[in-house]
Amino acid sequence: MNAFLWVVQALLAALFLLSGSLKSTWPKDRLIASGQTGVTPFPLPLLRFAAVCELFAAAGLILPRAAGIAPVLTPIAAVGLCCVMAGAISSHCYLLRRDVAAGRGRREAVNVVATTVILGMCVLVAVGRS
Template identity: 55%
Template sequence: MNTFLWILQAILATVFLGSGIAKSTMSRERLIATGQTGVALFPMPVVRVTAASELLAAAGLLLPWATGIAPWLTPTAAAGLCVVMVGAAWSHTRLREPQNVAANTVLFAAALLVAVGRLAAL
């Protein structure tokens, strides 16, 4: 189970590191052109806060558990990504993008597995 959780953590960290970097550096138009269409419904300050949350979560998924320093931050980061995915799914639902909602659901499920699995291991 530990190996499986590490794999999920690495995948989630990679996905949200990329998403966070894109949302923190690109314009709304560029984000939409590259497939991050969910930003269309939010003001850019909200997008930038989401970007910061995703970047912090990417670090929180890996570093605390790997170092043993404040390991409770790993399930907390995963739970935070669940919240972000609920917002993303809402946005893509409003935009009538079922494929993106499905992707959000998969990411939500992976983050929930990490949150529950790591919380149980504390």
Template identity: 60%
Template sequence: MNVALWTAQILLAAVFLVSGIVKSIWSKPRLIASGQTGVAPFPLPVVRLTAIAELLAVVGLIAPRATGIAPVLTPAAAGGLAIIMIGAAASHTRLLRADRRAGRPSREARNVAVNLIIPATCVFVAVGRL
């Protein structure tokens, strides 16, 4: 079980490291063009704040368990990321519905699916590390 948890933590850390970095330096149009369409309804300061939260959570996923210092922060970081991803899934769902109403082709169904898998992985880590 420990190996599965560490694997999940490392994968989540990698995903959110990349996501946090690009959200903190790329423009909103570039994020949307790259497939991070869930940022569309939010002002750039909210996107940047989310990036900071993701980057802090990356540290929280790995460092506490690796060092043995405040290991309770690992499930807290995973839980916080699950909340962020539930919000992302809701954003993508709204975009999917808007695309369908407008009769436009949409990539949002894939984004919704991904944004349901990631929080499930976060919950796995949070529960497993409690």
């Protein structure tokens, strides 16, 4: 189980390191064009704040437990990412409802499912490392 949790932590850390890096450097329209459509309803300063949170959480998923210093921070980082992903699911559901009303919506349905899977991985790490 320990090795499986490490794999999940590494995948999540890589994902949030990439996402946080893009959100902290790219303009909003480029993020949307790249597939991060969930950022659409939010102002850029909030996206930059979320990016910083994602970068710190990515480090928190790996470094405390790997260094053996304050390993309690790993499940805390995972819980923080659960909050971020709950917000992302909410955003994608809002966009899905809007797109369905306009006769579109396939892309957002995939994003809701993918974001829910990522949330599940965060919950797994939070519970598994508690």
